[in-house]
Amino acid sequence: MRTSSGPGGGLLVAGLILLHFILRPVLTSWAAGPDLLTGALLLGALQLRAGPAALLGFFLGLLDASMALKGMGALMIVYTIAGFAAAKSRDLLFSDSAVFVPTFLFVGVWAVQVAVAGSTGGLDLMFGLVIAPLSAAATALVCWLAARIVGFAFRSVR
Amino acid sequence: MSYPQTDRRGRARTDFFTLVGLVAAGALVAGLPQGQQATIAAVVRNTVLYPFLEVHRTFAERARLRERFADLRAERDSLAQLVVAGRQLAEQGTQLRQFLQMNPLAVGRFVPADLFSGQPRIGDSDVFILRGAEVGSVRPPVGVFTGRGLVGVVRGAEASGALGEFWSHPDFRVSVEAAGTGITGIVSPLQDESGQPGMLLQGAPYQEEIPTGTPLVTTGLSGLYPPGIRVGTVREIESAESGWMKRYIVEPAVRPEDADVVLLWIRPAGPAVGAARPGLDPLDRQIAPDGDTIPDDLATPDSASTPPVTRAEGGAH
Numbered sequence: 001m002r003t004s005s006g007p008g009g010g011l012l013v014a015g016l017i018l019l020h021f022i023l024r025p026v027l028t029s030w031a032a033g034p035d036l037l038t039g040a041l042l043l044g045a046l047q048l049r050a051g052p053a054a055l056l057g058f059f060l061g062l063l064d065a066s067m068a069l070k071g072m073g074a075l076m077i078v079y080t081i082a083g084f085a086a087a088k089s090r091d092l093l094f095s096d097s098a099v100f101v102p103t104f105l106f107v108g109v110w111a112v113q114v115a116v117a118g119s120t121g122g123l124d125l126m127f128g129l130v131i132a133p134l135s136a137a138a139t140a141l142v143c144w145l146a147a148r149i150v151g152f153a154f155r156s157v158r
Numbered sequence: 159m160s161y162p163q164t165d166r167r168g169r170a171r172t173d174f175f176t177l178v179g180l181v182a183a184g185a186l187v188a189g190l191p192q193g194q195q196a197t198i199a200a201v202v203r204n205t206v207l208y209p210f211l212e213v214h215r216t217f218a219e220r221a222r223l224r225e226r227f228a229d230l231r232a233e234r235d236s237l238a239q240l241v242v243a244g245r246q247l248a249e250q251g252t253q254l255r256q257f258l259q260m261n262p263l264a265v266g267r268f269v270p271a272d273l274f275s276g277q278p279r280i281g282d283s284d285v286f287i288l289r290g291a292e293v294g295s296v297r298p299p300v301g302v303f304t305g306r307g308l309v310g311v312v313r314g315a316e317a318s319g320a321l322g323e324f325w326s327h328p329d330f331r332v333s334v335e336a337a338g339t340g341i342t343g344i345v346s347p348l349q350d351e352s353g354q355p356g357m358l359l360q361g362a363p364y365q366e367e368i369p370t371g372t373p374l375v376t377t378g379l380s381g382l383y384p385p386g387i388r389v390g391t392v393r394e395i396e397s398a399e400s401g402w403m404k405r406y407i408v409e410p411a412v413r414p415e416d417a418d419v420v421l422l423w424i425r426p427a428g429p430a431v432g433a434a435r436p437g438l439d440p441l442d443r444q445i446a447p448d449g450d451t452i453p454d455d456l457a458t459p460d461s462a463s464t465p466p467v468t469r470a471e472g473g474a475h
Contacts, residue, residue: 021210025217051173058180066202067210072195073188080180084173 008154009047012147016040017060024067032134035109037064039143041079042108045086046101057083074119082112101147102140109136233305264426266384269293271320273302273309273420283414284327288312288320293422296320301376301383301423307411308332308389309420311382320422324414325389326355332382334359334374334389341366342377345389345408357390357408364402368392374408384423 020027020036027033041060045053061079065072086108093104113132117123187195203211255263271290277283286309288302293315300312302322310330312322323330326347335342341362348358362368372392378385390408397405 021207022213024210025214049169049173051169051176054173054177054180058184061184062198062202063206066199067207069196069199072199073184073186073190076187077181077184080177080184084177087173 008150009043012150013040013044013047015150016043016143016146021063021067032131032138034138034142035113035135036139036142038079038082038109038112039105039139041083041112042086042105043101043143043147045083046090046104048083048087050084050087053083053087054080055083057081071116071120075116078112078115078119082108082115102144105140105143106133106136109139237305266426267424269296269422269424271302271420271422273417275414275417284324286310286322286324286414286417288322288420288422289318293320294318296422296424299382301387302420303383303387303423304412304417304420306388306416308376308383308387309412309414309417312422324355324417325357325410326414332389333377333379335377336362336368336392337373337375339366339368339372341368343406345374348407350407355410355414357410358396359392359406359408360403362404362406364404366404368404368406370394373411381425384425 016036017040020040023036027036037060041053041057044056048056057079058076060083061076062072064079065075068075086104089104093100110132113135114123114128117127117132187198190198251263255261269290269292271288271293274287274289275283276285276287294317296312296315298312298314298320300315300320302309302312308325310322310324310327312320314321325332325345328347330347332345333342334345343359343361345357345359348356350356359368359374370392374389374392376383376385376387376389388411390410393407393409395404396407
């Protein structure tokens with residue numbers, strides 16, 4: 001499966017970011033809720049060059065830290081590096097396999113969540129090995145479904 | 159072709175420098191003092207994040223209102239039950255008094271009002287303003303309470319409103335009885351370690367123990383409040399005073415921030431409350447034989463709304 005590029009891809013990323021900030025109180029109340037912000041960053045990075053992807057990560061980190069009122073700076077750095085690394089990894093890993101994007105999202109979100117927890121001092125074994133992978137799986141599922149819906153809608157329009 | 163490769167290398171360099179620049183900016187922000195980080199967060203929250211925060215606030219407010227609505231329905235249902243039960247008691251009481259050739263029972267009058275906290279309007283969290291059709295006509299001091307318990311006292315009234323003090327005001331005192339024990343004392347405000355206003359029960363007998371969780375209700379001795387209004391519940395013993403008295407920390411029944419719609423009790427006109435009148439039953443010490451009768455909708459055995467019934471049943475004095 002490939003993510004939609006162009007307006008469809010942009011719409012998907014923007015929609016996920018909007019959903020994340022609108023539903024944030026609900027999503028953060030679940031221990032292993034989907035991390036739509038990281039999902040949006042990784043999907044956006046797949047369509048951007050490394051520099052703009054890093055810039056996207058920087059601003060998403062700033063927004064999330066401002067919303068959470070903690071981890072400012074640390075979150076910005078983690079998301080910046082995550083955006084850059086995700087864009088770079090596309091050159092190495094990108095394939096037309098149907099499971100590529102969900103797998104990429106699962107691994108990417110897991111790694112980012114562990115990095116975020118490590119940078120803000122909330123990392124422990126339970127989080128790293130149970131909660132973060134569950135959240136990553138939920139994120140991959142939600143983002144995959146959203147990508148399918150957006151992809152289908154844009155194909156229908158065309 | 160060499161040009162695209164050069165271009166790609168150039169872009170890669172630009173991307174790398176972008177990354178370095180952004181990480182440096184992030185590190186700079188991380189190194190800022192908390193106050194400056196909070197300023198940056200405030201700017202972002204007041205601009206980009208403002209619509210999202212408004213949505214969160216709206217949903218939180220709706221959830222609170224739904225909860226309040228459910229509470230009100232539960233309160234209404236409980237009150238309806240009490241009113242039904244209380245009518246029978248009131249009728250029996252009236253018949254008994256007629257049989258004993260006593261004056262009709264007077265319970266005074268209840269005036270509803272909207273309460274507005276003094277913080278931030280007046281700048282004093284211990285005072286409040288009341289608005290209501292009949293509020294301006296009351297003659298202070300007048301007791302203020304809700305269905306859940308005691309709120310404070312009206313200190314001054316004018317044409318369309320009144321000014322009062324919450325129980326958290328340093329001058330506030332109320333005479334209480336530990337429900338079901340007969341132990342009495344005086345409750346005064348207390349500032350706990352967290353800065354939250356609390357209550358302190360003083361003057362409880364040394365030889366008696368009030369169990370934790372025991373409700374404290376007004377005795378009605380001062381005539382300011384009807385007897386049986388819940389003041390709070392005993393949380394823990396605070397200290398023993400010189401081996402004569404005990405003091406208890408009390409959890410208030412109504413916190414100042416939770417009071418919005420309240421009732422004012424206009425005591426029955428007549429002789430001073432608590433003064434015995436020759437020829438009258440001791441039960442009439444706190445009531446005025448001026449012809450007031452129990453309104454049907456107030457004649458319930460609930461201690462908060464029908465103190466005379468409670469008292470007649472052997473409750474607080």
